[in-house]
Amino acid sequence: MKVKVGINGYGTIGKRVAYAVSKQDDMELIGVTKTKPDFEAYRAKELGIPVYAASEDFLPRFEKAGFEVAGTLNDLLEKVDVIVDATPGGMGAKNKALYEKAGVKAIFEGGEKASTAEVSFVAQANYEKALGKDYVRVVSCNTTGLTRTLSALQKYIDYVYAVMIRRAADPNDSRRGPVNAITPSVTVPSHHGPDVQTVIPINIETSAFVVPTTLMHVHSVMIELKKPITEKDVIEVFENTTRVLLFEKEKGFDSTAQLIEFARDLHREWNNLYEIAVWKESISVRGNRLFYIQAVHQESDVVPENVDAIRAMFELADKWESIKKTNRSLGILK
Ligand SMILES: NC(=O)C1=CN([C@@H]2O[C@H](COP(=O)(O)OP(=O)(O)OC[C@H]3O[C@@H](n4cnc5c(N)ncnc54)[C@H](OP(=O)(O)O)[C@@H]3O)[C@@H](O)[C@H]2O)C=CC1
Numbered sequence: 001m002k003v004k005v006g007i008n009g010y011g012t013i014g015k016r017v018a019y020a021v022s023k024q025d026d027m028e029l030i031g032v033t034k035t036k037p038d039f040e041a042y043r044a045k046e047l048g049i050p051v052y053a054a055s056e057d058f059l060p061r062f063e064k065a066g067f068e069v070a071g072t073l074n075d076l077l078e079k080v081d082v083i084v085d086a087t088p089g090g091m092g093a094k095n096k097a098l099y100e101k102a103g104v105k106a107i108f109e110g111g112e113k114a115s116t117a118e119v120s121f122v123a124q125a126n127y128e129k130a131l132g133k134d135y136v137r138v139v140s141c142n143t144t145g146l147t148r149t150l151s152a153l154q155k156y157i158d159y160v161y162a163v164m165i166r167r168a169a170d171p172n173d174s175r176r177g178p179v180n181a182i183t184p185s186v187t188v189p190s191h192h193g194p195d196v197q198t199v200i201p202i203n204i205e206t207s208a209f210v211v212p213t214t215l216m217h218v219h220s221v222m223i224e225l226k227k228p229i230t231e232k233d234v235i236e237v238f239e240n241t242t243r244v245l246l247f248e249k250e251k252g253f254d255s256t257a258q259l260i261e262f263a264r265d266l267h268r269e270w271n272n273l274y275e276i277a278v279w280k281e282s283i284s285v286r287g288n289r290l291f292y293i294q295a296v297h298q299e300s301d302v303v304p305e306n307v308d309a310i311r312a313m314f315e316l317a318d319k320w321e322s323i324k325k326t327n328r329s330l331g332i333l334k
């Protein structure tokens, strides 16, 4: 059986998930929605992807441009088993009623509240919780990044404090920035710590700052240990953790710029770095405290999670079968 997948919101995340779905032999990409006939809509059509108007209200825009759509979101919902809602944060919760009415399963993204779905999801941490579910939320890029490394170390952790240095805007976003400023999230803890707790039970608090860059987020992670662990052990844990890669400053990885160049050198689509990048030299144990620094490619780390979430919701594979299949299909290194 091939699961029929639709994407509502063919933007930064939606287009990458559409690409990833098209690479799976157990899924079929049925169509995507757009609100306007811009270059992304034309490109989707060139790729042979049926484009639907995100609602009837948007039809006149397409008609005026002479862009023939395959229908509206409601028509797409009639043809799919699952819809991936990658609309701007908060919109997914409003769309949920449409999905319920159509009897279609739905995946929501990290911009939605945890309460929008039955489960908040990171494949390697809680794949089983999404088995057979109708509504799953793939958590935000930062939460996914934190959860990947922290779940691997969970048995050693008493308490985590992490500082999130967030990119101001995605590279395609010329409206939001970057701006010449550092903007703190003045609410402490920032939403990231509580959000990790929707996936794994862990003591964690975070604070967050937005800085003028578009490439990646960076996290400074500080852990109080309840069980001793050495730096060598931590390196071994991360070497054996899927979707986490170690990078060395010694080899020229001075900053997020070289991490993105690495993804470009791999000829990854959109220079996606699906893996969380941990700087090897940053792993440091001092007494009962462990420190490390990691970077998150915000545009892509959640993409394999969406694919695994679909497999879990339709019980197509067990956890490691799905993760391995997704990794292979996207060229994820381990
Ligand atoms: N960007 C990131 O770094 C990450 C984002 N997320 C989460 O993913 C979700 C999507 O974010 P992102 O991809 O960045 O957003 P984008 O703004 O890049 O894309 C949003 C998409 O939704 C469409 N859209 C806009 N308005 C409507 C509407 N009224 N009805 C239906 N579709 C609409 C847009 O269509 P059109 O282009 O035609 O206007 C666009 O395709 C959010 O929940 C976000 O928090 C999670 C991880 C990382």
Ligand SMILES: O=C(OP(=O)(O)O)[C@H](O)COP(=O)(O)O
Residues within 6 Å of the ligand: 089, 110, 111, 140, 141, 142, 143, 166, 192, 298
């Ligand atoms: O999910 C993300 O970040 P977050 O974990 O800081 O909310 C994405 O980078 C989107 O963040 P944005 O809401 O600042 O665009």
